[in-house]
Amino acid sequence: MSDARAHDLVLFGVTGFVGRLTAAYVAEHAPPGLRVALAGRTRGKVEDVRAGLPSAARDWPVLVADTSDPASLAAMAGATRVVVSTVGPYLRHGLPVVGACARNGTHYADLTGEVPFVRRAIDRYDHVARDSGARIVHACGYDAVPSDLAVHVLHRRVEADGAGALRDVRTVATARGGVSGGTVASMRGIVEQAAKDARVRRLLADPYALSPDRGAEPALPQPPDSPLPGRTHDGAWVAASPMASFNTRVVRRSNALTGWSYGRSMRYGEVAGTGRGARGAAAALALTAALPALVGVVALPPTRALLDRVLPASGEGPDEETRRTGRFRMEVHAVTTTGRQYRALAQGDGDPGYAATSVMLGESALALALDGDRLPDRAGSLTPATGIGDVLVGRLRAAGHTYEASPR
Known part of the structure; x- marks a missing residue:
């Protein structure tokens, strides 16, 4: 993807509970120079969240995007290399975001645990994302x-x-x-x-x-x-x-x-x-x-x-x-x-659904934004193992999680 895009990573849905936790994690762990933006439906509410984040987020731009406004989603996806969405329930709000990312060749991650949503995203946008080169990586939290x-x-x-x-x-x-x-x-x-x-x-x-x-x-x-x-x-x-x-x-x-x-x-x-x-x-x-x-x-x-x-x-x-x-x-x-x-x-x-999930989703976001050359050579609708794989294992180990296997 071209560096002509204004942002490396957009965190969409930061006014939600897990969205705020994930934004705080990224602010604490993103390397200097990573171009991060925050996005949500209401500018003032997103700005309020930004004010409560670690100091590294102080200058992050704020984007206005709404799942009911396709033009705003297209503008958001077209302006960044990666979108991380915590806007749920995904069955109700998620498909337009996936579609915007798939069409724009923008990598995407979420933390859904909803089988019907993932199935619909696969059926509608897997082929679109494969054609554009976008990695659509679902289930990047405690699920799954x-x-x-x-x-x-x-x-x-x-x-x-x-x-x-x-x-x-x-x-x-x-x-x-x-x-x-x-x-x-x-x-x-x-x-x-x-x-x-x-x-x-x-x-x-x-x-x-x-x-x-x-x-x-x-x-x-x-x-x-x-x-x-x-x-x-x-x-x-x-x-x-x-x-x-x-x-x-x-x-x-x-x-x-x-x-x-x-x-x-x-x-x-x-x-x-x-x-x-x-x-x-x-x-x-x-x-x-x-x-x-x-x-x-x-x-x-x-x-x-x-x-x-x-x-x-x-x-x-x-x-x-x-x-x-x-x-x-x-x-x-x-x-x-x-x-x-x-x-x-x-x-x-850490609470698996929230503290630990913010680590999992945050490291997934950083991997998609920073580690492209080391990620599996795949595009389309993917899983954490097939879309990020060993890179995510290494990042989570470095963050204090354990992933190991041995004979019994």
Whole structure:
């Protein structure tokens, strides 16, 4: 992309909760000379956010862009090399931004966890982005960077060891953190779409929903997204993970985009770790019951209105103490086609959905803006592993996160 563009990176949606955190992270970690701008619907609100950022952001320009104004999005995308969007729910607001970036050859990253949005972005703009050379990298937050990169690192190690291909892979995720209004709004949007559209329900049930070539996927049953509570090999309790229905699709898309290099027979699942003993068993049962109950509450207008009174509103999120003391850990256990056993680990400090996500999204943004020569030679609708890959692994390790894989 030409240096004639006015900016290297535009952060779009900085008045939102994660948008502010990501802007602060970039301000603290961007090298001198990186041309960063802030964008949002209302200039005054964006300027207020800028005033509260670290001093490096003091002179960052402010752009006005609105997802309902295609001309403003085209102007924003055409003026920069990279757009990072935290404007959600993405199913409602995201496609026009993706389209503007794809048409202008502008790299793009977001932190969506919405399968229907990513599927629509693929169908409408993958070919446009491939033609323009734009990398459209979805899911650059806790959904689904740790899952995607942990399996990527695992594959790299298995490949280096000549141990065959991945066959049975399961991630056990544990986390401590809070929830924001944006997350609530995204969940509501998906539930509401599924309630009224059978096509969305079928998409959400498809284990290969984000495949680049659905017909080429192997006729292979994948682990269920909502398994019954059970115990791991070392006695810990596990239950259905709220993130499994998205993260597993991203990992399978990474496999397919690389020509099924992880393994044509790879079965990949995710569960949530709930602890040991009676307390772990009780937590597993509670989580198993809570997930469908929450969907039911969100789906019905009367109960949804009650829920809105107690959950965070748009722009709100966990307090600083919750963000600081949070953490995530994803332990991946794998068996290869040669029978070898491997373990991978992805973990980091900070509330996973917010403090840790601002690191993941911020480093994704910096990688797209600064590391073009070292990124995978791909364009179009990509995943963190296929769009940024080893570069993002290295950046996150340098930021204090762990990504490692070894034989067991």
